Amino acid sequence: MTRLSSVLRGAIMPVLVVIIWEILSRAGVFSAAFLPSPLAVAARWVQAMQPLQPFNPSESSYLVWLVSGEFPHDAAASLSRVLSGFAIGAGLALPLGLLMGTSQRIYTLMNPLVQILRPIPPIAYIPLAIVWFGLGNAPALFLIALGSFFPVLVNTIAGVRQVDSIYLRAARNLGASSMTIFRRVILPASSPFILAGARIGIGTAFIVVIVAEMIAVSDGLGYRILEAREYLWSDKIIAGMLTIGALGLLIDTFASRLNDYLLRWHRGIGT
Known part of the structure; x- marks a missing residue:
């Protein structure tokens, strides 16, 4: 019941914004060509979510048919790139961050390079990514991996370097090996x-x-928004943006729940 009430409280502001938006649209404050009403956006969203063909069990499974619509297909493509690029970026950042955090020599060697590259936004690498990898998924995955690399790296280094020295001394005094100290x-x-x-x-x-899909690939939510811009389909642009927001909310909620589960032993979780 507490979770339901929390969800309802969180929905107050979005619903209020939509109501005000609809009232102003009906009053003619905004031109429909530049800012369509929420009902128009919802109608376009429903249209883009619908499968392109009637369901035929002999040709495809129900799941494949369900994601054959524009937005489901694009959302699946975007999510696939996010997970793949994040796996690459985090997979490289985690061991490097652990090494830099545990070894002062490696930290001194690598930290200047990290601090030079870290402020450069991934978007600035777009021209190089296209030159190096051409068009398609490869430059998109490169940019996504780059964008996720530094947050994981910096937080991993900070986490390792802020381990209380009392714990380390206590483990050494009890005869723990270096690998045991690292693992436990x-x-x-x-x-x-x-x-x-x-x-x-x-x-x-x-x-x-989203930025990478506007430049390098031919599907995904970013590509669909850019396509809608070319035809001045404002309702489709906003529908795509809201789809991005909803998908981002789902990803963040899942990540938050996973963090809470993995850190359920940590003091303060659930209090």
């Missing part, structure tokens, strides 16, 4: 930072994928 002390103590970085990284990956 450093990793658990730094996991809140690592998971927080992963949550930020996947959020950044979702932002970058």
Whole structure:
């Protein structure tokens, strides 16, 4: 009941914004060509969600048929790129962050390069990505991996370097080996930072994928919004934007629930 009431309270502001938007649209405050009404956007969204052909069990499964509509297909393409690019970026950042966090020598060697590259936004790499990888999924995955790499890296380094030295000394005094200290002390103590970085990284990956799809690929929500812009379909642009927001909310909610589950031992969770 508490969770339901929390969801209802969180829906108050979005519903209020939609109501005000609809009232102003009906009053003629906004031109329908530039800012269509919520009902027009909803109608376009429903149209874009519908499968392109009637369901035929002999030709495809129900799931394949269900995602054959424009927005479901594009959402699936965008989500696939986000997960793939994030897996690459986080998979490279995590071991490097653990090494830089545990070894002062590696940190001193690598940190200047990290601090030079970290402020450069992934969008600035778009021309190089196209030159290096051409068009298609490859440059998009490169940009997504780049966007998720640094949040995971920086948080992992911070988490490892902020492990309380009392824990390390206590483990050494008890005769724990370096590998045991790393596995039983450093990793658990730094996991809140690592998971927080992963949550930020996947959020950044979702932002970058939309930009990458506007340039390098021929499907995805970013591509669909750019296509709608060419034809001045404002209702479709907004419908695509809202689809991005809904998908981003689902990803962040899943990441938050996963963090809470993995850190259920951590003091303060659920209080």
